[in-house]
Each structure stands twice: as C-alpha cells, then as structure tokens.
Amino acid sequence: MNEIRDRVEEICRAGAAARREMAAASGQVRSQALVLMAKALRDGSAQILEENGIDLAAAQESGLSEAMCDRLRLTGERIESMAQALLHVAGLEDPIGSGSVTTRPNGLVIRRVRVPLGLVAMIYEARPNVTVDAAALCVRTGNAAVLRGGREAIHSNTVLTSLLQDALTKAGLPRTGVQLIPFTERESATALMEMRGYVDVLIPRGGKGLIRSVVEQARVPVIETGAGNCHVYVDEYADIEMALRIVENAKMQRPSVCNAAETLLCHSAVAETFLPAFRARTRGRLTLRGCERTRAILPDIESATELDYETEYNDYILAVRIVDSPEEAMAHIARYGTGHSEAIVTRSLEHAAAFQAGVDAAAVYVNASTRFTDGGEFGFGAEIGISTQKLHARGPMGLAALTTEKYLIEGNGQIR
Amino acid sequence: MNEIRDRVEEICRAGAAARREMAAASGQVRSQALVLMAKALRDGSAQILEENGIDLAAAQESGLSEAMCDRLRLTGERIESMAQALLHVAGLEDPIGSGSVTTRPNGLVIRRVRVPLGLVAMIYEARPNVTVDAAALCVRTGNAAVLRGGREAIHSNTVLTSLLQDALTKAGLPRTGVQLIPFTERESATALMEMRGYVDVLIPRGGKGLIRSVVEQARVPVIETGAGNCHVYVDEYADIEMALRIVENAKMQRPSVCNAAETLLCHSAVAETFLPAFRARTRGRLTLRGCERTRAILPDIESATELDYETEYNDYILAVRIVDSPEEAMAHIARYGTGHSEAIVTRSLEHAAAFQAGVDAAAVYVNASTRFTDGGEFGFGAEIGISTQKLHARGPMGLAALTTEKYLIEGNGQIR
Numbered sequence: 001m002n003e004i005r006d007r008v009e010e011i012c013r014a015g016a017a018a019r020r021e022m023a024a025a026s027g028q029v030r031s032q033a034l035v036l037m038a039k040a041l042r043d044g045s046a047q048i049l050e051e052n053g054i055d056l057a058a059a060q061e062s063g064l065s066e067a068m069c070d071r072l073r074l075t076g077e078r079i080e081s082m083a084q085a086l087l088h089v090a091g092l093e094d095p096i097g098s099g100s101v102t103t104r105p106n107g108l109v110i111r112r113v114r115v116p117l118g119l120v121a122m123i124y125e126a127r128p129n130v131t132v133d134a135a136a137l138c139v140r141t142g143n144a145a146v147l148r149g150g151r152e153a154i155h156s157n158t159v160l161t162s163l164l165q166d167a168l169t170k171a172g173l174p175r176t177g178v179q180l181i182p183f184t185e186r187e188s189a190t191a192l193m194e195m196r197g198y199v200d201v202l203i204p205r206g207g208k209g210l211i212r213s214v215v216e217q218a219r220v221p222v223i224e225t226g227a228g229n230c231h232v233y234v235d236e237y238a239d240i241e242m243a244l245r246i247v248e249n250a251k252m253q254r255p256s257v258c259n260a261a262e263t264l265l266c267h268s269a270v271a272e273t274f275l276p277a278f279r280a281r282t283r284g285r286l287t288l289r290g291c292e293r294t295r296a297i298l299p300d301i302e303s304a305t306e307l308d309y310e311t312e313y314n315d316y317i318l319a320v321r322i323v324d325s326p327e328e329a330m331a332h333i334a335r336y337g338t339g340h341s342e343a344i345v346t347r348s349l350e351h352a353a354a355f356q357a358g359v360d361a362a363a364v365y366v367n368a369s370t371r372f373t374d375g376g377e378f379g380f381g382a383e384i385g386i387s388t389q390k391l392h393a394r395g396p397m398g399l400a401a402l403t404t405e406k407y408l409i410e411g412n413g414q415i416r
Numbered sequence: 417m418n419e420i421r422d423r424v425e426e427i428c429r430a431g432a433a434a435r436r437e438m439a440a441a442s443g444q445v446r447s448q449a450l451v452l453m454a455k456a457l458r459d460g461s462a463q464i465l466e467e468n469g470i471d472l473a474a475a476q477e478s479g480l481s482e483a484m485c486d487r488l489r490l491t492g493e494r495i496e497s498m499a500q501a502l503l504h505v506a507g508l509e510d511p512i513g514s515g516s517v518t519t520r521p522n523g524l525v526i527r528r529v530r531v532p533l534g535l536v537a538m539i540y541e542a543r544p545n546v547t548v549d550a551a552a553l554c555v556r557t558g559n560a561a562v563l564r565g566g567r568e569a570i571h572s573n574t575v576l577t578s579l580l581q582d583a584l585t586k587a588g589l590p591r592t593g594v595q596l597i598p599f600t601e602r603e604s605a606t607a608l609m610e611m612r613g614y615v616d617v618l619i620p621r622g623g624k625g626l627i628r629s630v631v632e633q634a635r636v637p638v639i640e641t642g643a644g645n646c647h648v649y650v651d652e653y654a655d656i657e658m659a660l661r662i663v664e665n666a667k668m669q670r671p672s673v674c675n676a677a678e679t680l681l682c683h684s685a686v687a688e689t690f691l692p693a694f695r696a697r698t699r700g701r702l703t704l705r706g707c708e709r710t711r712a713i714l715p716d717i718e719s720a721t722e723l724d725y726e727t728e729y730n731d732y733i734l735a736v737r738i739v740d741s742p743e744e745a746m747a748h749i750a751r752y753g754t755g756h757s758e759a760i761v762t763r764s765l766e767h768a769a770a771f772q773a774g775v776d777a778a779a780v781y782v783n784a785s786t787r788f789t790d791g792g793e794f795g796f797g798a799e800i801g802i803s804t805q806k807l808h809a810r811g812p813m814g815l816a817a818l819t820t821e822k823y824l825i826e827g828n829g830q831i832r
Binding site: 020023024030054102104108110117118200201221223225230239242245246248249250253265304356357358360361362363364365366368369371373378389390391392394395404405406407408409410411412413414415416 | 440486518526534616637654658664665666669772773774776778782784787788789793795801806807808810820821822824826827830832
C-alpha cells in the first residue's frame with residue numbers, strides 16, 4: 001500500500017512538473033499533438049487490439065457481464081472513432097489565452113486571461129475510450145493529465161497511454177503530460193484523491209458509487225458529475241400527445257444515462273387521460289411504480305415507496321406520482337431531484353415560466369425531453385461530463401471547464 | 417450541542433426555503449432593499465451603538481487587545497460608512513439574468529442565464545461591518561444569507577441583522593433572506609459546515625486558522641479566501657529605485673493583509689546594491705531574516721529558516737533570499753507561495769513574460785506592488801474576498817462570484 005501511494009505521488013509530482021511546459025505550448029502545438037495522437041492510434045491499432053484481447057479474455061474468464069465486456073471491447077472501427085474524436089477536439093476553438101484588459105486610473109494594466117487548470121486527474125471505469133478522450137481534452141486545454149482507469153481495461157489503457165505519450169514527445173511536449181497510474185487497486189484511487197498541491201482538479205467519470213466515494217473522500221478539488229434523478233412533469237395544460245412522446249423518450253431512449261427520467265409527475269386533472277394512454281403505449285417494455293392515486297387509475301402496477309422517488313433506476317422502471325399543481329411538482333423535485341435535468345410539458349406560458357424560475361437544476365426544459373442535456377446536443381463540441389454542482393461549472397462542461405483565470409498586471413512602479 | 421445543531425439546521429432550512437423568493441425578486445427590488453437597509457442602519461444608530469457598547473464592555477473586561485477592540489468598535493461615522501457601502505452595492509450592475517441564447521438545428525432554444533447560487537453562508541470574526549457587507553452582497557445577487565459571526569460581536573451583529581431584516585420585509589422580501597446564527601460556540605460553526613442540501617456555498621472570512629478549519633472540515637462547497645504568502649522578486653535587470661519603493665510598499669503599507677509581501681527574492685547580481693539600500697531605508701521599522709548569502713551582505717540580521725519561507729508573518733518582518741535567476745525565484749514561489757499575488761521588478765521584457773507565464777498565482781505583477789490585489793483596486797465595485805483557489809473564482813471576487821448559471825431550454829416536443 002505504501003509502495004502504491006509512493007508511486008502515485010511520484011507520478012503526480014512528475015505531472016505537476018509538466019504543467020508549466022504544457023501550459024507554455026502554443027495552441028497550435030497542442031492541437032498538432034492531438035493530430036499526432038490520432039495517427040499514433042491508427043498506426044498502433046494491431047497492438048491496441050492485442051492488448052485489448054488480453055483484457056477481454058480476463059474479463060470473460062472472471063464472468064463479467066456481456067454488457068460490460070462490450071463496453072471494454074475495442075474494434076478497428078472503435079479505434080478509428082477514437083482517432084476521429086481526437087481530430088475533432090484538435091479542431092475546436094482554443095479557450096486558452098482569451099480574456100479582457102482594463103487600464104486603471106493609476107495606469108496599471110490588468111489583463112484577465114484564461115489559463116489551464118494545471119494537473120487534471122480523472123478516475124474512471126471500464127471504457128478504454130475515456131483514456132483517449134480525457135487525454136485529448138486535457139492536452140487541448142494545456143493541462144497535464146493523470147489518469148486512473150479500471151482494472152478490467154488496464155492492458156488496453158497501458159498501450160493507449162504509451163501510444164499517446166509517443167505522440168506527445170513527437171509534438172515536442174513532455175511524455176509526462178499524460179500519465180496512467182499503473183495500479184488498479186482501490187489504494188491507488190484513494191492516494192490520488194489525497195494529492196493536494198499536485199492535483200488541481202479531480203474529475204470522476206462513471207457510476208454513482210464511484211462518484212460518491214470520490215466526492216466524500218477527496219482532499220483535492222473535485223468536479224462532481226453525473227448524478228441524475230430527473231423528472232418530467234405533465235401539467236394540466238399539457239398537450240397529451242406531446243407528453244406521451246416526451247415521457248417515453250426521456251425514460252426509454254437510453255435508460256442507463258444520467259439525463260434519463262426516473263419519475264413522472266402527472267397533474268391530477270389529466271391523470272385519467274394521460275396515465276392509461278402511457279401505460280398502453282409502454283406496456284411490456286416499462287415497469288411503472290405508482291403512488292396510491294396512480295394505482296387507483298392503474299390498479300395492476302406496483303406501489304412506489306419513498307425509496308423509489310430517491311432512486312436513479314437507470315433501467316426500464318419509472319416511478320409515477322400524481323400532483324395537484326406545478327408547485328407540488330416543484331416541491332417534489334426540490335426534495336428528490338439531484339439538480340441535473342427537469343422538464344415540464346405544458347401549453348401554459350405562466351406555468352412554464354414558474355417552473356423554469358422555480359426549479360433549481362442545471363437544465364430546465366419546457367416541452368422537450370431531458371435527454372438533450374449533453375455537450376454534443378448543446379453544441380459544445382466536446383464534453384468532459386455533466387456537472388451537477390453549482391460552483392465552477394454547471395451542466396454539460398465544454399473545454400472551458402478545464403481552465404481557470406489569472407490576472408496579469410503591468411505597472412511602472414505603482415505603489416499604494 | 418444537539419440543541420445548537422438543531423437550531424442551526426432550522427435556520428438553514430428557513431434560509432433554503434427563502435432562496436426561491438429571493439431569486440424571484442427583480443433587480444430593482446433587490447437594489448431597493450439595500451437602500452432601505454442603509455436607511456434602517458442610519459435610523460437605528462443609537463440602538464446599534466448601545467448594543468455595540470455591551471460587546472465592547474465585555475471585550476475590555478475579558479482583556480481583548482486594543483487592536484481587537486478597535487476592530488469591534490462602531491461609531492456614528494462607522495455606521496454611516498456601512499450605510500454608504502450598502503448604497504454603493506445597491507448601485508452596482510446586476511449580474512443576475514444576463515447570459516446568452518442559441519437556437520439548435522432541431523429548434524431547441526437554449527438560454528444560458530446567470531442565477532443566484534441560493535443560500536450563501538459566511539463564517540467570520542470580530543468586525544461587525546462584515547455582517548452588513550455580507551448581507552448587502554448576498555441580497556444584491558438574489559441569494560439568501562446565513563451569517564455566523566464571532567462571539568465578541570454578538571450583540572452588535574444581532575441588532576444589525578434585526579434592522580436589516582426589518583428593511584427586507586419593507587422591501588417585500590422574506591425576513592429569512594438574511595439570518596444570523598444566534599450562537600457563537602464552535603459547535604454552531606461546525607454544524608453550519610455540515611448543512612449539505614441547504615447551504616450552496618460557505619465563505620469563511622477571517623484569519624488563517626478560521627479559513628483552514630473551514631476548508632478541512634466543511635462538507636458543503638467552500639470558496640477558500642485569503643491565504644497570501646506573497647513574494648517580490650527583484651530581478652538583475654530591476655530599476656533599483658523602483659524596486660526599493662515597491663518592496664517597501666508591498667511589505668509595509670499594511671502588513672496585516674493577505675496581499676502584503678512576506679519574502680523578498682533578490683537576484684545575486686544586484687544584491688550588493690539593493691540589500692544595503694533597502695536595509696538603510698527600513699532600518700528600525702522592519703525586521704529582516706535572511707539566507708546565508710544575504711547575511712554575508714547584511715551580517716547583523718537574523719537567519720531565515722525553512723519556517724520563515726512558509727510563514728505569512730502579517731507583521732513588520734520580511735524574509736530575504738538571494739537567487740541566481742528568475743527560474744530559481746519561480747521555483748521558490750512554486751514551493752512556498754499560496755497562489756495569491758506575486759511580483760517581479762525588472763526592465764527585461766523577456767524576464768517579465770517568463771515570470772507572468774511561469775508563476776501559478778491569481779495575480780502576477782510586473783513592476784507594481786502586490787498590494788493592488790483587491791476588488792476595489794481592480795475596479796470591481798465590491799469584493800467578497802480574494803479567492804486563492806482555481807475553481808469557480810480566482811483572485812478578487814466581485815458580485816458574479818455569488819452566482820451560478822442555469823440552462824433554460826424551450827422546445828415544441830423535441831425528443832432524441
């Protein structure tokens with residue numbers, strides 16, 4: 001354990017030392033590094049597939065589910081799409097160095113400029129593409145990166161990182177600009193969370209358990225992402241056809257993701273029309289769990305408990321509760337929501353405005369599916385994750401979330 | 417202790433409940449509330465002086481230093497300047513509601529708007545004017561505030577808060593928009609730090625001990641302020657006359673504040689000219705503690721130890737170290753600095769640029785005193801504190817630091 005900790009510290013120290021060189025590189029060099037990284041992946045694809053095969057064999061032997069094995073699996077096509085992602089990020093607008101300038105009455109010139117955060121650490125799970133993604137976002141924004149992936153993908157991550165590092169050195173950047181922690185024991189993650197002074201921000205990417213443990217244990221700054229207990233509220237003035245489409249989409253288009261809906265709140269005035277129609281539309285594909293009033297209309301569904309309202313199912317299950325007003329819907333959301341994405345379906349301008357003003361969440365929708373909360377859908381080009389915190393970044397995070405500001409002041413001898 | 421905790425939770429719950437009403441108020445109403453708060457202080461000045469007298473008598477009885485008593489003391493003039501500060505903040509530009517809008521190809525209209533953080537908590541020490549200041553900044557930005565001041569000022573803070581609350585209700589805002597925690601035991605601060613779900617951000621204002629204990633113990637989001645181990649580096653190409661003025665000012669104009677310099681780094685090529693001149697200029701007013709090379713030039717000063725380089729003296733003491741290059745100065749700053757304010761005095765464009773790029777701090781000065789890192793000096797109108805963290809806000813924080821963003825999305829039935 002001490003050996004792991006020492007090695008993690010050594011890696012973080014090297015990463016921290018690489019910060020200045022990474023930050024000093026021009027936007028052109030950082031962009032070119034990503035182009036070289038894409039080439040390295042294409043050229044190294046045989047090697048990548050071989051190492052990924054070792055991970056896959058181990059995963060199958062250990063009885064990992066087919067869904068998990070699929071997340072882990074790389075193919076020629078998937079390697080190509082990782083390379084494409086690198087090229088895409090290489091072409092995005094560079095946030096670094098932009099800013100503003102003021103001259104004060106005493107002659108001081110104050111420039112406020114966007115600069116890299118420094119050393120960005122990420123802890124994530126099985127998908128090896130996160131290694132490439134994270135490296136791309138960090139290098140593009142002039143940050144150094146320390147990556148700690150999951151046990152299942154260690155061979156894949158190791159070869160990917162080594163190829164990316166070769167490309168970094170070809171671009172004239174330090175090899176330590178992107179480093180992988182070569183351990184997957186829990187201690188290596190815990191050690192990384194404690195690297196105050198080296199790690200400028202730690203971003204966990206993965207399931208709720210991972211994120212919660214990082215948020216609770218970390219002693220370095222963290223950006224919390226991903227927890228999404230999202231609601232759709234079908235108002236008494238809803239267009240019922242639209243509401244049916246939106247609720248179905250928000251819940252069922254991809255239930256495993258954080259912007260999928262988990263609870264339907266339905267106004268009592270439309271419940272007798274909406275709920276049977278929704279039940280008929282999704283029967284056999286979706287399990288409903290309802291409050292007592294819902295069960296009076298749909299007697300064959302299960303009861304929803306307090307626990308249901310608190311749960312992010314990430315599955316084909318939807319809690320249903322009847323409410324008597326937008327206020328009651330908002331009170332439910334204030335109590336159980338995670339501040340991610342919330343939607344109202346209504347034709348009432350007044351109710352729409354009250355909902356958008358009153359719901360405290362990163363994204364508040366009127367007449368659209370919660371599934372749109374996503375960097376790509378918002379037009380950001382790249383997404384680091386979806387922040388559910390209020391400080392620093394909120395909602396889908398683009399490249400700017402990996403930056404901070406700095407004041408550069410020039411004088412000619414000013415004193416106070 | 418449980419009683420205190422329960423009462424703190426009750427206050428925070430009430431504060432959290434007031435968030436929506438505070439946020440819903442127009443900029444005009446929030447501004448008008450501050451005007452009424454100023455009037456309330458002027459009208460209540462006799463009452464304020466009476467309660468402040470009780471605090472002062474207790475402070476003198478308990479043997480509080482004269483400097484501390486002075487911080488605590490209110491006078492007619494000081495009450496008037498609190499009222500003026502309220503009116504000043506009332507007139508500042510409102511950050512709330514500003515933002516941008518995009519329409520996506522699928523017709524979704526995405527508005528990104530600045531909104532209040534929600535419930536802002538502050539923990540601070542003896543100065544009663546912080547109560548008024550904090551309330552002003554929070555109300556102006558549509559936040560609810562929970563304030564926990566120091567034991568010494570409890571009577572003053574209680575009467576001030578009650579007057580401010582009267583003004584809030586006159587403005588049509590909830591009395592719970594600004595609340596004071598009526599306890600000054602340590603448990604009340606600890607309880608406040610644990611109010612996850614109620615407190616959106618906690619800002620400690622005060623000495624290092626207070627700030628460190630908040631940063632280490634808090635389970636709610638914190639903005640770290642104030643730690644300033646600042647350096648002035650006198651380069652080999654410095655204008656010596658300018659350097660003398662700047663180092664003296666940075667250290668001595670007001671040594672107790674966070675942007676005062678604590679260590680002088682002097683290039684060896686100018687040390688034999690600069691150091692004796694600086695010593696002569698400040699003799700009897702400033703204690704120097706030097707490295708061995710410094711002591712070879714100024715043999716009558718004390719030795720500087722590792723601890724000196726780590727210390728924020730906040731006093732008329734300055735550590736001095738001779739270095740042989742800007743790189744060595746930057747390495748010293750990287751090791752001992754707190755990321756607050758750092759300065760180089762030089763006529764070399766190259767050294768200036770290298771220093772500004774290479775030093776990782778909120779404010780990096782060329783040929784000016786570190787003492788300018790301040791919301792007022794930067795032209796921000798109001799200052800909540802000086803952030804030494806990189807996430808959310810860095811350097812002097814204006815009103816915008818008390819806000820977050822929210823995405824408001826309007827559709828007409830869009831699904832993915």
